[in-house]
Amino acid sequence: MRFIQSPNHSERTRPVSIVVLHYTETPTLERAVRILTDPALPHPVSSHYVVGLDGEVVQLVPEDRRARHAGVSFWRGETDVNSASVGIEIVNAGPGRANSQPAYPDAQVAAVRDLCRGIMERHAITDVVGHSDVAPTRKVDPGAAFPWRRLAAEGVGLWTDRFESGDATDADLLASIGYDVSDPAAALRAFRLHFYPEAILAGGTHTHERLVAVERLFRERRGRQ
Ligand SMILES: [Zn+2]
Numbered sequence: 001m002r003f004i005q006s007p008n009h010s011e012r013t014r015p016v017s018i019v020v021l022h023y024t025e026t027p028t029l030e031r032a033v034r035i036l037t038d039p040a041l042p043h044p045v046s047s048h049y050v051v052g053l054d055g056e057v058v059q060l061v062p063e064d065r066r067a068r069h070a071g072v073s074f075w076r077g078e079t080d081v082n083s084a085s086v087g088i089e090i091v092n093a094g095p096g097r098a099n100s101q102p103a104y105p106d107a108q109v110a111a112v113r114d115l116c117r118g119i120m121e122r123h124a125i126t127d128v129v130g131h132s133d134v135a136p137t138r139k140v141d142p143g144a145a146f147p148w149r150r151l152a153a154e155g156v157g158l159w160t161d162r163f164e165s166g167d168a169t170d171a172d173l174l175a176s177i178g179y180d181v182s183d184p185a186a187a188l189r190a191f192r193l194h195f196y197p198e199a200i201l202a203g204g205t206h207t208h209e210r211l212v213a214v215e216r217l218f219r220e221r222r223g224r225q
Pocket of ligand 1 (some may be wrong): 139
């Protein structure tokens with residue numbers, strides 16, 4: 001792993017409890033590194049790691065420092081998500097104007113998986129989420145093309161293909177998982193993007209039932225911690 005120090009970091013004021021995944025919206029690792037290490041942008045940004053299309057990992061900020069990747073965000077009551085997380089930028093051009101996001105290559109997904117496993121082990125944590133999950137009104141990365149199902153099968157993050165019935169409201173279920181529900185429609189959109197992409201890509205209509213199943217999964221996982 002290469003280490004290229006980004007100057008864009010500060011003191012961490014929370015223990016690490018979350019991994020936040022992003023796409024870079026830039027087509028190359030070099031360009032992403034340049035942006036994430038630039039101190040002269042109006043709003044300087046950084047992440048702890050950036051992962052190239054071929055799986056090359058570059059570390060930019062040590063894990064004990066606070067990187068600047070999440071912006072105004074929320075997860076499980078935490079509003080300083082940057083202080084509470086490790087941020088990983090993944091090189092991907094994003095959906096662009098044509099709204100067709102390129103797939104994440106296998107080697108890149110494997111590198112993200114290994115990186116996440118290490119972080120989860122070092123900090124004894126299980127919550128691996130997308131930028132869209134922690135900033136549902138502002139962000140859609142890492143996007144509908146991100147292989148959350150595969151990663152969960154390989155030990156990173158949670159996934160279920162189940163649909164279950166239940167009486168709780170969507171907003172209560174979303175809040176229990178960790179979402180900011182001050183804009184309920186945005187939170188529901190972010191949930192679909194991560195846990196029920198068929199709803200976006202293929203018109204699936206059982207969001208509530210998927211939500212019940214996913215919320216139970218989170219509750220059970222956390223109960224074991
Ligand atoms: Zn992002």
